[in-house]
Amino acid sequence: MGSRSRVSSNIFSLRNVTILFLVGYFGIFVIYPIYKAFAGSLHDWNPLIDQYDFVGLANFKNVLTNQLFWSSISNTFIFAFFSVIFRIIIGLGLAILLYSKLARFKTFFRGMFYMPTITPLVAVSFVWMWLYNPQFGLINKVFHIDINWLKDSHWALPAIIIMTIWKDFGYATVIFLGGLMGLPEDVFEAADMDGASKWQRFVNITWPLLKPTTLFVTITSLISYLQAYVQILIMTEGGPGTSTYVISYLIFDEAFVKYNFGVASAMAIILFVIIGILTVIMFKITGESEGLA
Amino acid sequence: MKKKVLSALFSMLLVTSLAACSSGGDKASGGTKDENADKGLEVLGDTVTFDPNKLVNEGEPITIEYWTWGENDPTLKMAEAYEEIYPNVEIKEVIQPWDDFWTKLPLSLKGKNGPAVFNIHNSQHDLIMPYLEAYDIPVENLQADFNSVDPHIIDGNVYYTDSVINTGNIYYNKKLWEEAGLTDKDIPKTWEQFRGIAKKLTKTDGDKIVQAGFNYNGETYNALYQGMNYQKGELLFSKDGKVANYDNSVTIENTQFFVDLYEKDKVGSKDFGDDSTMSFGNGQTAMVYKWGWMVGELEAKYPDIEYGVFATPTPTEEVPFAYDRFNGESTPGINKNQTEEQRAIAQDFIRFCLANDEYSVTAGLTMASFPTKKSLADNPRILEDPVLSVIAPRVERLIWPGAFPSTIETSAKQTIEDILYNGKSVEVAVKEGQERMDSDMKNSDFTSLESSYQFFDEAK
Numbered sequence: 001m002g003s004r005s006r007v008s009s010n011i012f013s014l015r016n017v018t019i020l021f022l023v024g025y026f027g028i029f030v031i032y033p034i035y036k037a038f039a040g041s042l043h044d045w046n047p048l049i050d051q052y053d054f055v056g057l058a059n060f061k062n063v064l065t066n067q068l069f070w071s072s073i074s075n076t077f078i079f080a081f082f083s084v085i086f087r088i089i090i091g092l093g094l095a096i097l098l099y100s101k102l103a104r105f106k107t108f109f110r111g112m113f114y115m116p117t118i119t120p121l122v123a124v125s126f127v128w129m130w131l132y133n134p135q136f137g138l139i140n141k142v143f144h145i146d147i148n149w150l151k152d153s154h155w156a157l158p159a160i161i162i163m164t165i166w167k168d169f170g171y172a173t174v175i176f177l178g179g180l181m182g183l184p185e186d187v188f189e190a191a192d193m194d195g196a197s198k199w200q201r202f203v204n205i206t207w208p209l210l211k212p213t214t215l216f217v218t219i220t221s222l223i224s225y226l227q228a229y230v231q232i233l234i235m236t237e238g239g240p241g242t243s244t245y246v247i248s249y250l251i252f253d254e255a256f257v258k259y260n261f262g263v264a265s266a267m268a269i270i271l272f273v274i275i276g277i278l279t280v281i282m283f284k285i286t287g288e289s290e291g292l293a
Numbered sequence: 294m295k296k297k298v299l300s301a302l303f304s305m306l307l308v309t310s311l312a313a314c315s316s317g318g319d320k321a322s323g324g325t326k327d328e329n330a331d332k333g334l335e336v337l338g339d340t341v342t343f344d345p346n347k348l349v350n351e352g353e354p355i356t357i358e359y360w361t362w363g364e365n366d367p368t369l370k371m372a373e374a375y376e377e378i379y380p381n382v383e384i385k386e387v388i389q390p391w392d393d394f395w396t397k398l399p400l401s402l403k404g405k406n407g408p409a410v411f412n413i414h415n416s417q418h419d420l421i422m423p424y425l426e427a428y429d430i431p432v433e434n435l436q437a438d439f440n441s442v443d444p445h446i447i448d449g450n451v452y453y454t455d456s457v458i459n460t461g462n463i464y465y466n467k468k469l470w471e472e473a474g475l476t477d478k479d480i481p482k483t484w485e486q487f488r489g490i491a492k493k494l495t496k497t498d499g500d501k502i503v504q505a506g507f508n509y510n511g512e513t514y515n516a517l518y519q520g521m522n523y524q525k526g527e528l529l530f531s532k533d534g535k536v537a538n539y540d541n542s543v544t545i546e547n548t549q550f551f552v553d554l555y556e557k558d559k560v561g562s563k564d565f566g567d568d569s570t571m572s573f574g575n576g577q578t579a580m581v582y583k584w585g586w587m588v589g590e591l592e593a594k595y596p597d598i599e600y601g602v603f604a605t606p607t608p609t610e611e612v613p614f615a616y617d618r619f620n621g622e623s624t625p626g627i628n629k630n631q632t633e634e635q636r637a638i639a640q641d642f643i644r645f646c647l648a649n650d651e652y653s654v655t656a657g658l659t660m661a662s663f664p665t666k667k668s669l670a671d672n673p674r675i676l677e678d679p680v681l682s683v684i685a686p687r688v689e690r691l692i693w694p695g696a697f698p699s700t701i702e703t704s705a706k707q708t709i710e711d712i713l714y715n716g717k718s719v720e721v722a723v724k725e726g727q728e729r730m731d732s733d734m735k736n737s738d739f740t741s742l743e744s745s746y747q748f749f750d751e752a753k
Contacts, residue, residue: 009644044736049423066732088413135566148564153715240714241707257699258733259420270547 037272040265047261059266069267072245079161081248082226087221088163088214091172098173099180110177114170121167124236128163130233153243156236161246163229163246172217179213180206191224215286219279282287313542315643323351327352327381334378338648339662339668340437341430342467345378348646349641350634356383358637359413360401362394365589367655368412368625371646378645382638395420402628407417409635413453413623414695425452426629429640430647430723438647439633440665444742445692455621456653457662459585462683463606465634467599469494469504469579483517483750484550486523487606491560494579506560507567508578511738514551514709517605520617521547524607526753529618529694529701534741537701537734540727543753548719552712565711574598582622585661602683605725612690614751619691622660657681663688695742 010016022227044053063069094113096107131138132149140146149159183206191201204222229248232238238245238253247267255264308456327348334345349355353652362509372384387408389397395417401407402424413421428435429452436442441455473493480516481487491506509517519529527543530536563573568585574595582585582605591598607613624647644666646652653664654674664672670688675681708726711717719723743749 048396048405048420068729133566134564135572146564148714151563151567151710151714239707240710241717243715257703 015227034272037265037268040261041269043170043262045262045265046164046259048259055262059262060270062263063266063270066240068245069247069250071242072247072250075157075244076226076246076248078229079157079164080222082158082161083164083168083225083228086161086220087169087172089163089215090169091217092176092210092214094173095176095180096206098177110174113173116167117170117174119167122234123231124163124167125231128159128166129235132159150236151240156240156244160231160235163235164225164228168221175217176210176213179210183209211286215282219282222278222282223275226271226278241289300602304678306666315394316694323423324353327379332378335623337645337650338438340434341647343645343648345645349379350731352381354381354383355634355638356385357414357552357631357638358385358387358408359400360387360389360390360394360409361406362389363412364388364496366412367652367659368410368646369683370655371652372642374646374649375642380722384642391547399424402630405630405632406585407628409628409631409639410530410625411628415453415455415623416699418696421626422447424626424629426627426636426639427452428627428643430644431438434726435647438666438668440667440688442665442694444695444745453623453626455626455665456705457622457626457656457660458619458688458691458693459622459660459662460583460617460619460684460687461520461605462602462680463604464573464579464583464587464591464600464602464626465580466573466576466578468660469576470601481606482610484606484608486562488554488558491580492558497559497561502559502562502565503577505562505565505572506579506646507554507580508561508565508572509551510561510563510572510581511568511570512702512706513569513582514548515705516549516584516618517545518544518705520551520605521608523615523618523692524613526614526751528741528743528752530741530743532744533743534695535739537727537730539701539705539730540724544723545719547714548723551709552719555713571598588661589659602680604683605686614690614748614753615692616687616690617692617748619693620660621665621693622656651749690746690748692746693742695740697741698734698737698739700730704729704733 042054042056044059046050068186079205093271097103098109098113103109129150132134134140134146134148134151137149139149146154149155175269187209188201191205227248229246229252232244233252234250236244238249248271251264251267251271254260254267319680328538328683330346330348330352332345337343337345359368363369369386376384377384394412398407398411399420402421419667424483430451431748432442432446432449432451435451435454439454442451445451445454446667475490475493479490481490488506494504494506495502495506505507522529522543525547528538531538539574555562561578566577569581570583570590574591576598584593591600605617625643627636627643629636630725631639650666650669650672653666653669654672655663655676657664657669658678663681663684664670664675664681669675670685676685704726707729709724711725712719743752
């Protein structure tokens with residue numbers, strides 16, 4: 001009796017319950033959806049009418065011969081590249097400014113910069129659509145220009161990138177600020193004693209020491225931007241023509257507009273692989289430069 | 294001790310999470326019992342009739358669900374009327390936003406607890422069809438009372454049909470019309486006349502347009518090129534109904550007409566706002582082509598605009614192959630997976646709606662769409678409505694191609710954007726549009742219903 005109760009108390013120990021909970025959580029919300037996407041990519045699949053016919057690699061063939069898929073990939077990389085670069089530059093620049101002794105009202109500005117980050121993307125997209133409106137938009141009026149931002153194929157993607165950078169730079173600012181606060185003061189004091197200029201301090205001390213933070217911001221931003229679609233859906237619906245189609249919007253379009261879940265799954269798998277490869281490469285590059293690889 | 298409390302809490306959390314995942318809603322009703330079969334009410338309807346003087350569900354309380362996406366759904370009003378006749382029946386309304394509706398409904402219909410009755414949109418036909426029970430009304434009775442039944446007959450049964458049909462018209466701003474010195478006599482009948490009127494209604498400040506005579510920015514091109522093609526006898530699909538018929542000389546000619554309106558006649562501009570509805574509502578545009586939903590939009594968002602409606606012009610004053618495309622607002626569907634009791638009430642409720650003129654009149658007036666019920670063709674309430682009175686003379690020559698794949702509209706939207714904003718020639722953009730449609734429809738089993746149009750033989 002005693003040993004049975006010990007066994008049962010072991011089974012329901014906090015550790016076991018926690019493990020069970022985590023395994024259940026990851027199984028249901030992480031592993032199963034990924035498995036389902038893999039399996040679905042090999043099927044002609046519409047879950048809403050229970051259609052699930054095996055088609056082998058036909059969906060992948062369909063995707064890889066689709067011109068819109070490749071232009072979407074290209075747009076996705078352009079979008080992600082510029083969004084990440086400017087997020088880091090602006091985020092780091094403002095973080096350094098806020099960290100310096102020159103800035104006043106630091107708490108206020110920290111809050112102000114972070115505010116767009118916590119504002120829902122849908123709301124921000126609508127506000128920026130008004131700002132970009134060619135008839136009454138504030139941007140054209142303020143800068144005395146005449147651009148149809150979201151309808152001109154040369155400007156539509158840059159317009160969305162600008163909005164995205166504005167919305168997100170606060171996140172990078174806060175993370176970099178955290179990184180700066182964690183830097184050892186004695187190194188800077190030693191540099192000061194050696195007569196290093198501010199630029200030399202930044203290039204030789206601050207920047208190298210912030211590499212892990214930069215890597216973190218880069219990878220999280222990259223993963224997030226490679227999957228971006230909400231602003232595209234709201235602001236341009238992939239237009240004008242197909243000039244702002246990005247891969248996640250194309251996946252959404254295939255799955256929830258055309259109900260081609262199989263093709264959408266194949267695209268999602270390709271995106272998954274691309275993100276995986278890029279992440280590994282980034283870790284590798286940063287690891288090597290820090291002597292970790 | 295702390296550990297035990299925490300593990301107990303975790304266990305509870307797990308159990309409640311799992312419980313929350315399981316489905317099941319109690320459909321039992323707490324309503325009253327009905328013991329009065331003779332309601333003393335008249336039998337409704339012409340050929341499809343409804344006799345209210347009976348007990349339903351043997352008078353025992355029952356609750357059924359009705360799912361819809363729209364507050365102005367006429368079925369909601371009918372549900373209230375039905376509940377008044379049968380106090381033992383509760384029709385529980387579940388209103389979901391459009392996007393959620395088409396994900397949640399089919400998933401719900403798979404199980405046994407889905408709604409007994411639900412709103413249908415014909416664009417979702419393939420999605421919903423596997424879950425539908427046929428109407429328990431003879432098809433010939435439906436045909437006797439309603440237009441537009443034929444395209445909805447599947448294997449000798451009707452699962453839903455059109456309550457009203459909707460099509461496009463030109464909406465014009467009366468104040469701007471008068472300011473331009475125009476009267477009712479100036480209402481254009483042909484597209485060339487329309488072009489002249491649009492010029493008169495345009496105001497510029499230097500090169501800049503300050504008032505557009507006609508504005509098609511937004512979604513207008515999709516609907517209007519289809520109607521204009523039909524006017525010239527060009528079908529939207531191949532004769533066998535399987536392939537899109539987009540890249541042809543008529544589409545090119547009509548699309549060029551659109552482009553010329555902006556680029557040659559300068560009665561509007563691609564940069565004159567993104568949305569012609571908003572532009573019309575703000576009083577910046579004098580004329581727009583819109584379907585019936587525009588009435589609700591104007592009432593809700595732009596109540597101060599005084600507008601008139603006239604029939605979409607045609608190439609000549611001769612009667613065309615078809616005046617325009619139409620689309621139907623569907624009658625509700627019945628869930629074949631529900632219980633026998635629920636389905637019996639659902640069937641009775643559908644019969645009540647179809648036999649009751651009020652259902653069709655409400656649908657027509659709230660959605661600015663013409664009732665398919667034949668007996669309402671001369672109904673004063675219908676003909677007094679400014680939009681319905683304009684549709685009435687054209688009803689016979691409106692064509693329905695069936696609920697077609699979304700690519701027909703999304704690809705055409707991309708075509709006009711490629712021409713206006715991306716500088717592509719009309720020919721190249723239309724050709725690419727056709728390629729997109731072909732690619733998207735490659736695995737589709739869609740067949741157009743154009744051949745069921747009564748004047749189909751007059752097509753090109």
